[in-house]
Amino acid sequence: MTALLPTTGPTVFDADHGPVATPPGYPDGNRVLSVLRVGEHVVLTVYPPYTHSTEPFEILEYTGPASPPRSLGQAWSVAPDAAGDGVWLVRQDSTDNCRLQHVSLAGGDFGRGGPAGCRVQVRGEIRHGLLITVHSGSAESADVLIDPRTGRSVRQHPRILGAAGDWLLLDGFTDLSLLDLRDGRTTPLTRPVSGGPPTVVPSRDGRIFAVDFANPSYRGPVQTRDIWLLRPDTRTWEHAPGMPFITEHLKRGGGIDWSEDGDLVLADGVLAAWHPGEPQWRMGTAALPPGDWSGIAVLP
Structure with missing residues (x-):
C-alpha cells in the first residue's frame, strides 16, 4: 500500500517501508501542499505560507516518483471531473473576472470555459453535474450542483457534504x-453520532460514503476520530472497526482515501487499510512523517 503525502516535497510513502521517494521539481521551503486524487491521477495545489493570498495557486499534476510535476497553470480551486481523467479549474481572467475551465490530464483542455465567480470553489463532478460552493468562506456560502457547460443550477442546498x-x-x-437525483426525493437519515459537519469521502465507484465524524476538541485538547460508512442505496450505516479513537492527527499528518480495490485507507500515525465487512484494519508498520501536512492520495 503506497500513498502520496503532501509534505514539503512531497513524499511517496510505503505503509511498511516508510518514505520511498521524494519526486523532484516541487516547491520547497515554507510552501503548503494539498493533494487530490483524480481517478488514477494525483493533482496537488501549492499554497503560499500566508492565509489570504491575492494570487491564484499553482496546480501541479504528479507524474511519478522520479519525474518533475506537470503544471496545469494557476487556479483558485481544482476538482476532479466525472471521468477521472480531467479536472475543473476556476481560473483568474482579470482583476475582477474568473472562468470555469475543464482541463484534460492527457494534455490540453476542452475549450476556454465560461464565466464564474472568483470565490466559487469547485468540489467534484458526478454524471448529474458539478458540485460547487458559491461565496466560499463567507456567511453567504451555499452549495450548488450545476450543469458546468451551461451554468444552470440543478440542485442547491446550504450544505452539501458529498456527491456520489x-x-x-x-x-x-x-x-x-x-437526495436521490433520479427522482428528486429526499430521505431523512439519523445521524449516528452528534457533532459538527463531518468529512465525507465517496468511494471510487460512488456506492459508499466514508463519513468521518471527527472532533478536534472532544475534551479540551483531546481529538477523536469516528469513521462510519453510509450506503445510499440501502440508507444503512456501518461503523468502522476500532472507532471512535483518540488521535493527534486531525489537523496535521492525517487523512482518508479509497484504494482502487475498494479499501478505505486511513493515515493516522501509520497507514491502515480496511475493506468494508472485514473485522479489523490492516496496519502498516512505518510511522508517518511528522509535520503540518494533511491529506493523502492512494497510488495504484
Missing part, C-alpha cells in the same frame, strides 16, 4: 438526509 453516483448527502440542523 445518483446521490447528494445533505447536512441539516440536527440530522442528515439523502
Whole structure:
C-alpha cells in the first residue's frame, strides 16, 4: 500500500517501508501542499505560507516518483471531473473576472470555459453535474450542483457534504438526509453520532460514503476520530472497526482515501487499510512523517 503525502516535497510513502521517494521539481521551503486524487491521477495545489493570498495557486499534476510535476497553470480551486481523467479549474481572467475551465490530464483542455465567480470553489463532478460552493468562506456560502457547460443550477442546498453516483448527502440542523437525483426525493437519515459537519469521502465507484465524524476538541485538547460508512442505496450505516479513537492527527499528518480495490485507507500515525465487512484494519508498520501536512492520495 503506497500513498502520496503532501509534505514539503512531497513524499511517496510505503505503509511498511516508510518514505520511498521524494519526486523532484516541487516547491520547497515554507510552501503548503494539498493533494487530490483524480481517478488514477494525483493533482496537488501549492499554497503560499500566508492565509489570504491575492494570487491564484499553482496546480501541479504528479507524474511519478522520479519525474518533475506537470503544471496545469494557476487556479483558485481544482476538482476532479466525472471521468477521472480531467479536472475543473476556476481560473483568474482579470482583476475582477474568473472562468470555469475543464482541463484534460492527457494534455490540453476542452475549450476556454465560461464565466464564474472568483470565490466559487469547485468540489467534484458526478454524471448529474458539478458540485460547487458559491461565496466560499463567507456567511453567504451555499452549495450548488450545476450543469458546468451551461451554468444552470440543478440542485442547491446550504450544505452539501458529498456527491456520489445518483446521490447528494445533505447536512441539516440536527440530522442528515439523502437526495436521490433520479427522482428528486429526499430521505431523512439519523445521524449516528452528534457533532459538527463531518468529512465525507465517496468511494471510487460512488456506492459508499466514508463519513468521518471527527472532533478536534472532544475534551479540551483531546481529538477523536469516528469513521462510519453510509450506503445510499440501502440508507444503512456501518461503523468502522476500532472507532471512535483518540488521535493527534486531525489537523496535521492525517487523512482518508479509497484504494482502487475498494479499501478505505486511513493515515493516522501509520497507514491502515480496511475493506468494508472485514473485522479489523490492516496496519502498516512505518510511522508517518511528522509535520503540518494533511491529506493523502492512494497510488495504484
